[in-house]
Amino acid sequence: MELLPQSREALDEYVTPSIDDVEDLLRVIEGWALRAVPECVALSVTLLDDDLTFTLVDSSAGGGRPPGGSEPGAGTRSPSEQERRHALDEAEWADMARERAFEGIASTVSLPVVEEGRAVLNIDLYASTAHAFHDRIDGLVAALGAWQAGAVTNADLGFETLRRAQAAPERLREQRLVDVAVGLVAARAGLTTDDALDLLREAAEVAGIGETQAASVAQRLLA
Structure with a gap:
């Protein structure tokens, strides 16, 4: 599998005290996943504390492309009355979702x-056949150290983690902007960084602006 270009960009900038090498983690998970599920065509790992997603895709298998090369969401239609009636039927829902799924992804x-006691990672695996994960989840859970009770199938046939991975570099840039502003506020006001972050968030709420915008204003005023 290939690392998504935005994931490469994000990995080049990402530093964490808890995970020495995120790319190594991705490659280890890839090896386990492919041994257990040869039909696997993509995988994503989300670091929940940082809300960052990194993605590997087998582009030769079609993973990560909308059907017919269209953009996500293009050509969608309103659900029929029959679709609405069967919305709670898992099998019907899965069939309808596959019709809208990204090319090459038939199950997740x-x-x-x-x-x-708390979730730190989320691993999403994507396969090219509808029953690729049948009778294989126990093995994946054991190999990946995952929480079996939390396993969910076919919840992301639209490959939403791809969109989150594509947004990761911008999220890191925004976080860096906030971190710099927090450091400036802490130094100027003699606060801890936690208190400075709280103060920045309070200022953003009062001003009716986002945290990143408030950080940008703080940098201009304090730099």
Whole structure:
């Protein structure tokens, strides 16, 4: 599988004290996934504390492309009355979702990884056949250290994690802007960084602007 260009960009900028090498983690998960599910055509790992997603895609298998090369959401139609009646039927829902799924993706599984009682990672696997994960989830859970009770199948046939991975570099740029502003506020006001972040968020709420915009204003005023 190939690393999404935006994931490469994000990885080049991402520094974390908890995970030494995110790309190594992705490659280890890729190896486990492909051994257990050869039909796997894409995978995403989301670092929940940072809300960052990194994605690997087998482009030769069609993973990551909308049907017919269209953009996500293009050519959608309003659901019929019959579709609405069967919206709660899992099999019907899965069939309808596959019709709108990205080319090359026919089934998915989402596996949370829990440490000390809280989810720290989410692993999403995407396969090219509808039953690729049948009878394989137990093995994946054991290999990946995931939480079996939290496993969910076919919840992301639209490959939403791809969109989040594409947005990761911008999220990192915004976070860096906030971090710099927090450091300036903390130094100027003699606060801890936690208190400075709270102050920045309060200022953003009062002003009716976003946290990133408030950080940009703070940098102009304090730099």
